[in-house]
C-alpha cells in the first residue's frame with residue numbers, strides 16, 4: 558500500500574470512528590517504515606479535522622466525536638511506541654505543558670508533548686483542564702525553561718493571556734519562554750498576549766524550540 562493510501566485509510570478510520578481499523582493502520586504504517594510523525598500529521602490528524610468539519614455542519618454529533626477521538630488516541634499510542642527515544646543525558650530544556658482550564662481537548666497537546674520528549678526535552682505534561690496556578694507552580698518546581706499551553710476554544714484561549722500575567726506576577730516571565738497553540742490560536746494572538754512562540758503543529762513547535770535551545 559502506498560503512503561498516500563495509508564494516509565487516506567488512517568483519515569477515514571477516524572471519520573468512521575473505527576478504533577480497531579485505526580490501530581491496524583497505525584501498525585501497518587510502522588511495518589511499512591512510514592515515519593510515525595508523518596502518519597499522525599497527514600493521516601490521523603487529517604481525519605480529525607474532517608470530523609471537525611462534519612461536527613460544524615451537523616453531520617457528526619458529540620457522541621461520535623468522542624468515539625472518533627478515542628480511535629485517534631489509540632492510533633497515536635501505537636505510533637508513539639515506534640518513535641525513537643532520545644537518549645541524551647543532557648536535555649535540551651525543561652518544558653511544562655498543559656491544556657488551559659475549562660478545556661478538555663488534549664489530543665494535540667499530547668502530540669506536542671510526545672514530540673518534545675522524542676526530540677530531547679524533559680516534559681512535564683499537566684494534562685487537560687489545568688488551572689493557571691498549576692502551570693505556574695509546576696514551572697517553579699521543575700525550574701522550567703518553557704511553559705506551553707494549548708487552547709481549542711475561544712472561551713479558554715483567554716486563559717493563555719492570564720497565564721502570561723500569572724507568570725509575570727510570579728517573577729518567572731524572564732526565566733521562561735512561553736509557547737501557545739491549539740486550533741483557535743494564531744501568531745497574531747501570540748503577539749497580542751506577548752507569548753514568545755506560536756506553532757501551528759507539533760513539528761513546527763519542535764523546530765522552533767530547537768532553534769532556541771538546540
Ligand code: B12
Nearest residue numbers: 609660661662663664665705707710711738739740758759
Ligand atoms: C476532537 C474534538 C473534541 C473531543 C476532544 C477529545 C480530546 N481528548 O481531546 C471531544 C468530543 C471531547 C470534544 C468536546 C467538545 N468540543 Co471539541 N473538537 C474536537 C475537534 C473535532 C478536533 C480537535 C482535535 O483533537 N484535533 C486534532 C489535533 C491533532 O489537532 P489540534 O488539537 O489542533 O492540535 C495541533 C495544533 O493545534 C498544535 N497544538 C495544539 N496544542 C498545542 C500547544 C502548544 C503549546 C503548541 C505549540 C501547539 C499546539 O499542535 C497539535 C498537533 O499538531 C475540534 C475541531 C477542530 N477543527 O479543531 C472540535 C472543537 C475544538 N470543539 C469544539 C467544541 C465547541 C466542543 C464542546 C464545547 C462541544 C460540546 N457541545 O460539548 C466540547 C468541549 C468541552 C470542554 N469543556 O472542553 C469547538 C470549539 C469552538 C470554539 N472556537 O470555541 C471545535 C472547534 C468544533 C467546532 N467547530 O465547533 N471535542
